[in-house]
Amino acid sequence: MSVMRLGFVHIRVTDLEEARNHYSNTMGMKVVHEEPGKLWLKCWDEYDHHSLVLEEGGVGLVKLGYKVQTKDDLERYEKRAQQFGCTTGRVSAGENLTVGDGVAISVPSGHRVELYDEIEYVGTDTGALNPDPWPRDGRGIAAHWIDHALVAADDPGLLERFFTEALDFHVAERAITNISHPEVLGSWMACGESPHDIAVIKGPDAKLHHFAFHLEDWNAILRAGDIMSMDDVSVDIGPTRHGITRGTTIYFFDPSGNRNEVFAGLGYRTFPDFPTVNWTEDQLAKGIVYISRELNEAFTTVFT
Known part of the structure; x- marks a missing residue:
């Protein structure tokens, strides 16, 4: 299926x-x-x-x-x-x-x-019978779930082709050089209704840019930022909004240097017939950091 x-x-x-x-x-x-x-x-x-x-x-x-x-x-x-x-x-x-x-x-x-196709089912902390909306004993940021991952590829267009042609993903949004010569610089692909379940940007093969945790809303993003400050977490970007996917976000690093993200807001729903949104290279900073329209050097150069 x-x-x-x-x-x-x-x-x-x-x-x-x-x-x-x-x-x-x-x-x-x-x-x-x-x-x-x-x-x-x-x-x-x-x-x-x-x-x-x-x-x-x-x-x-x-x-x-x-x-x-x-x-x-x-x-x-x-x-x-x-x-x-x-x-x-x-x-x-x-x-x-x-x-x-x-x-x-x-x-x-x-x-x-x-x-x-199979993994042991253990259930959520709130259960599946008359559940409460959240657990009382949640710790720290209390992330809901791991949402997506973004990887690097020397040829993002080839990886986009693999996920769409071999695994039936569909492209929600794409970063391209320009409309006349649309070389793929990045691709946000979905297998369900989320804006993306996997994404790829230009970078060294076999590397990870980040993986993301889903939070409920903008207030949860701000609270997560407070906890990161309390715990001396190294923050890369945010809190801010993406143009791509419309999600609100903070990027930060775990103690080893693996980049994490907290991400809220589906922004929109996608389907196999969803018309791909394109962002040109000259507007890519706005696509990634919509509010300030500025990218720090680490965001496009640090991979693990």
Whole structure:
């Protein structure tokens, strides 16, 4: 049927205890399992066993996991990826904790993407029977869920083609050089109704720009900024609004230097027939930082 959503992000961190403090106490995630050198965490409004894996030993992205609807989807997307020229492999149930069988794909940018159709269901902190709107014991920012990831690619247009042609994503917004010569500089792609489930910008292959946590609204973004100041978190950009996706945002770094984002406001809903919005290179600063229309150097040069 389709790819449904981003399921988990697996990253490396230099110091596991510093990362535990950041993601658990500042972001408000719950540690659901731990082994030597590794932590699994989830947000309060996520029903899967985990959405984030932290692995000690370096920095940057290990892989992204996307959930598909059926086992038939795994075979179908595996064949499509192979036809696109990608290397694929099978992932056995249990290789990823609580996750079923899957397909690993080395996408054209060198990132590892894994597709799977089963993961242990544990439920949200508020439950599914007469639930309250939020948990009373939420910590820190109390992020709802991990929302999307943005990666770098030397050829963003090729990666856009892979996700749309092989995995059935659709392009919500695109950054291009200009209308006359529309070379792709960035692409925001969705597999559901969100403005983006994966995005790519021009940069070094196999690198991560950021992954994002969903918050409820602008007030939650401002409160998150207060908590970041209380916890001495290194802030990159914001609080501000995006032109692209219309979301409100803060970009910041975990203690290892992996960039995070808190993101609120869907901005709009997308569908397979959604007409792609284009931003030209001369207006890209406004597209990313709508209010100030200025980008700091780190935003376009720091990847992990």
